[in-house]
Amino acid sequence: xxxxxxxxxxxxxxxxxxxxxxxxxxxxxxxxxxxxxxxxxxxxxxxxxxxxxxxxxxxxxxxxxxxxxxxxxxxxxxxxxxxxxxxxxxxxxxxxxxxxxxxxxxxxxxxxxxxxxxxxxxx
Amino acid sequence: xxxxxxxxxxxxxxxxxxxxxxxxxxxxxxxxxxxxxxxxxxxxxxxxxxxxxxxxxxxxxxxxxxxxxxxxxxxxxxxxxxxxxxxxxxxxxxxxxxxxxxxxxxxxxxxxx
Numbered sequence: 001x002x003x004x005x006x007x008x009x010x011x012x013x014x015x016x017x018x019x020x021x022x023x024x025x026x027x028x029x030x031x032x033x034x035x036x037x038x039x040x041x042x043x044x045x046x047x048x049x050x051x052x053x054x055x056x057x058x059x060x061x062x063x064x065x066x067x068x069x070x071x072x073x074x075x076x077x078x079x080x081x082x083x084x085x086x087x088x089x090x091x092x093x094x095x096x097x098x099x100x101x102x103x104x105x106x107x108x109x110x111x112x113x114x115x116x117x118x119x120x121x122x123x
Numbered sequence: 124x125x126x127x128x129x130x131x132x133x134x135x136x137x138x139x140x141x142x143x144x145x146x147x148x149x150x151x152x153x154x155x156x157x158x159x160x161x162x163x164x165x166x167x168x169x170x171x172x173x174x175x176x177x178x179x180x181x182x183x184x185x186x187x188x189x190x191x192x193x194x195x196x197x198x199x200x201x202x203x204x205x206x207x208x209x210x211x212x213x214x215x216x217x218x219x220x221x222x223x224x225x226x227x228x229x230x231x232x233x234x235x236x
């Protein structure tokens with residue numbers, strides 16, 4: 001008879017005590033993993049399960065830190081700027097800085113860029 | 124009545140597809156990201172009940188999660204290549220131990236993967 005795998009508890013309430021809506025789709029995770037690089041060819045069955053839990057923890061951590069930023073700004077709604085502030089303030093999220101800063105520059109607009117160019121020309 | 128033949132992939136979206144490309148070669152943008160409903164659900168769990176999350180925050184976090192998966196996958200892939208392994212699997216005992224720790228679980232997991 002087939003035994004339950006070592007990681008079957010992760011998505012069946014073994015670690016987090018939750019099932020269903022909080023578990024992320026494993027097929028989609030696997031697809032993102034394969035799209036991340038050409039050298040990624042073979043992925044074991046347990047890897048997406050681990051990533052599912054890792055993503056859940058990642059979302060929780062980033063949301064918690066963003067919420068602190070929203071509280072500091074005396075706001076009740078979590079915005080993109082709060083995420084950006086949380087990413088910039090946290091060392092372990094350094095890999096997200098380019099993603100967040102590019103979205104911030106779109107929001108700010110082109111006026112600041114013009115000012116920067118002018119100051120460079122003057123100097 | 125005339126019955127049109129079913130498309131190979133069964134989606135019925137064969138009108139705009141050229142014959143030289145197979146239906147599976149199409150890369151949909153939503154495949155890059157995890158479902159926003161799932162992400163929103165996890166986010167709401169972390170906030171007080173009367174608080175709201177802007178749509179742009181959800182979309183940004185959706186991108187961040189995909190970036191996180193790609194980043195860690197690349198790191199693990201490099202590690203696998205260094206160890207002359209072809210399959211991305213996991214350091215089973217260590218990872219499960221990390222997941223069972225409650226305090227600082229994410230940070231521990233991040234550096235152990």
